[in-house]
Amino acid sequence: MTYVPRSLRRSEGASAGLLVGAPVAAATSWSEFALGANWTRSKGACLVPHFSPTITIGAGTTRTFHFRVKTRNVAVSRIWGFLFRRASVTTATTATVRAPASTGAAVAYTVPNTRDLLVPVIYIEPVASKATATVDLTFDIAAAGGDLELEGISCYEQDRAGLLNDTTDFGVMIDTVRSGEPIAAIENQSAYGVFRSLANLDARRSGLYHWSYPAESPITRTTNSYLAVLELGVPVQTQKLNTSATTAAVKWSAYAKVAAGSGKVRLRTSASSVSSEITVTGTSFAWQTAADISINCDDFAEDDGRQAGTWDELNWDLQGDGTNALSVAAVSVWVDSAD
Amino acid sequence: MATAAYAAATCPVDPDITRDVICNNLDHYADSFGQVRWAFSPGVSTFVTKSYLTPRTADVVVNTWYQITASAPFPLPLRADGSGYKLRVRLGGASSGGHAVKFALVIAPVAVAPAVLAASNTDASFETATTTSASAAWLTGASQGIGAYTTMVALDAATAAGYVRNVDTPVDLSGAASAVSQCLVSVVVYGSTANTGSVPRLYGGFAAEWVG
Numbered sequence: 001m002t003y004v005p006r007s008l009r010r011s012e013g014a015s016a017g018l019l020v021g022a023p024v025a026a027a028t029s030w031s032e033f034a035l036g037a038n039w040t041r042s043k044g045a046c047l048v049p050h051f052s053p054t055i056t057i058g059a060g061t062t063r064t065f066h067f068r069v070k071t072r073n074v075a076v077s078r079i080w081g082f083l084f085r086r087a088s089v090t091t092a093t094t095a096t097v098r099a100p101a102s103t104g105a106a107v108a109y110t111v112p113n114t115r116d117l118l119v120p121v122i123y124i125e126p127v128a129s130k131a132t133a134t135v136d137l138t139f140d141i142a143a144a145g146g147d148l149e150l151e152g153i154s155c156y157e158q159d160r161a162g163l164l165n166d167t168t169d170f171g172v173m174i175d176t177v178r179s180g181e182p183i184a185a186i187e188n189q190s191a192y193g194v195f196r197s198l199a200n201l202d203a204r205r206s207g208l209y210h211w212s213y214p215a216e217s218p219i220t221r222t223t224n225s226y227l228a229v230l231e232l233g234v235p236v237q238t239q240k241l242n243t244s245a246t247t248a249a250v251k252w253s254a255y256a257k258v259a260a261g262s263g264k265v266r267l268r269t270s271a272s273s274v275s276s277e278i279t280v281t282g283t284s285f286a287w288q289t290a291a292d293i294s295i296n297c298d299d300f301a302e303d304d305g306r307q308a309g310t311w312d313e314l315n316w317d318l319q320g321d322g323t324n325a326l327s328v329a330a331v332s333v334w335v336d337s338a339d
Numbered sequence: 340m341a342t343a344a345y346a347a348a349t350c351p352v353d354p355d356i357t358r359d360v361i362c363n364n365l366d367h368y369a370d371s372f373g374q375v376r377w378a379f380s381p382g383v384s385t386f387v388t389k390s391y392l393t394p395r396t397a398d399v400v401v402n403t404w405y406q407i408t409a410s411a412p413f414p415l416p417l418r419a420d421g422s423g424y425k426l427r428v429r430l431g432g433a434s435s436g437g438h439a440v441k442f443a444l445v446i447a448p449v450a451v452a453p454a455v456l457a458a459s460n461t462d463a464s465f466e467t468a469t470t471t472s473a474s475a476a477w478l479t480g481a482s483q484g485i486g487a488y489t490t491m492v493a494l495d496a497a498t499a500a501g502y503v504r505n506v507d508t509p510v511d512l513s514g515a516a517s518a519v520s521q522c523l524v525s526v527v528v529y530g531s532t533a534n535t536g537s538v539p540r541l542y543g544g545f546a547a548e549w550v551g
Contacts, residue, residue, distance in 0.1 A: 003510060008503065008520045009417040010369050013362045036365045043416060046374035049547075050410035050526070054381045054389035076509050081411020085395070119449055120411035120525065130512060151392065154411045156374070158508050161519040194361060203368040209378050219386040230380045231390050231475045232431045232543035239371040298371055298549075304427050304490045305549040311429065311477075318386075 002188075004171035005162040006042040011035040030177035030191065037172050037197040044079075044157030045072050045206035047137060052151050053213060056087055057095075057143040063214035064101045065153065066255045067137040068287050068332035069207050073130045074169055075157035080123040080139060083152025084111045091146030099125040099139035099155075111148060120152060127157075130168055132202060134336070136287060153212070165189075170197040205239050208250060208295075209314060209333040215255070215285055218329040224322035226266055233270060233313030237306065238335055240298040246307055247272055248297040249337065251290040255330035256280045263326025264319045267333075271312040272296045280326060290336075373424050373548030377410050377526045380431070380543040391433070391475070391540035394530050399538060404456055404529040407442075407541045409449050414521035416548060421496030423522060425551035428492055430467050430528065431477045431543030438534035439469040442478065442541060445527045446492045448502060452527035462486040462493040469533070475542035493551065494524070 011032040047069045057063050078099070086093045093111040098104035109121050123139075141150065163171030165188035175181070176189040184190040211229070213219055221227060238248045254265040256278075263280045265288075274293045282288075296312035298305045306312075314333065320326045384390050394405030415423045426446055434440040444465040445452040455463050462484030470478060482488040494502075505518040526546045530539030 006519070008522075009419055009421060012369075012419045013365050033361050033365060036369055040365070040369045040372060043372060044414070046376055046413065049375040049378040050413075051377070051379045052381060052392060052408060054387060054392065056388070076512050076514075079411075081413075083409065083411065118406060118409050120409060122411065126509070127512065151408060152410065154376075154413070156413055158506075159414055159519050159521060161508055161510055161517040164511060191357075194365075198361065198364055198368075201368055203372045205372070205374055208375055211380075211382070213387075219382070221386075227383075227385060229382050229386055231383050232380045232477060234378050234380045234543065235427075235429055235545045235547070236378075237547070300370070303551075304425075304488070305551075306427070306490070 034172040042160040048155040050154035062142040085149040087147035093146040101138035101140040212330040218327040221318040222320035226317035233315040261324035377546035423494035436537035438537035440539035
């Protein structure tokens, strides 16, 4: 199997490189297409955009976090980023991370004693198999020595250094699209290789929004009326899938349970006017059945890509049944479909 | 995306269809690839212990930038001309004591960010208007370079090239390590106050890649 290196920069295919009535053999056009396909396939998706749970993990305790997201099948490793502070300037503190929670390799980090300059740390999680799948992405953190302030979490799929010329990576062999090379219908080669790569391309903006709190200390609500969780609604926007689209479908879910009875989680958006409810009846923590919503998508007519120049803001609310507490440890919004 | 334009080895390739299918689809995939890198709003005090972040410096000096938070480094996609995909950004904040505070966002490696902020003449740096309100709100602002973008920051090709690093990663699931070149940057956020009686409180933030 051949390994096809990726380029640092993306390429931009130019339609002028292919002329009506002329042979499609110009080196610039086909090479750009192959390089572009390889670049787009090899870029990793951001699964969890950076966010701050702003919690303190007590010394001697372990906290577990959950995220719902759909992975892409080219990734072979994930990069977790964390931002730690000591709760005390003087007390030496260690943070030990495992991803996935419980089963991942434990890596201990010494938390710096400066409280002025925050320096993120990186944890690398190997991926067991290349798969496009909706997963419960998890990690846990144990604090030792002193209390640990967790101020940042993020996770992205690491870019591939290159692609294999197989039917999973669909790497296009660059030397088969050079000027003078014949146009061939061979897997991973020539024009056919480019077409096959495009036909199987998954360039999703995977993770759109996550809020995650430790499953050991979730947020709760018993009152039988909705209360908004976020002080400020977070901007949310997905990809544009066809010329006339102004919205596109994404999924959301909550990692939740109730003590008994039922509770509800509601997700709302501003510009796209979403109001979607999930009813929770299970008494053990679980990801609830994902709901489909349509939120604003990219607008290529706008300089900054916002649909009609407007922020689409997301907020979510909790409601118990008046008697029993609803507990929520995470809410996730992700892109499920590539086309 | 259809493969019908190249249905079989013996079928002729129509250059017009080829142009449309390949150029439009491939460029669109790459154009819309941009990922969300930062989406932050902790929650109201009913549910969470801290609804905002602040600088942690004990002795705040007025009109001086202090780091509030920073994202982990992420690989910013580079366009064909070497410039980075822009980041569509937004900052939300408030003042703790009614005095004027403001916020800034820089796209750079964490160690380089203070110098970028100090330069104050680049579109890699975004500064909000001041606020005296104690209520959390999204703030207006603009990048500090010639672009003066009101919702974006941008990294030019020369600067982006300086942030490119080689990072070891497995070539495949069980492969040996190989170097992948990436433009690694973080979103770094600062706050400043005009009076020591107030500190800037960061209630929300957002940064998403956009091809621009």
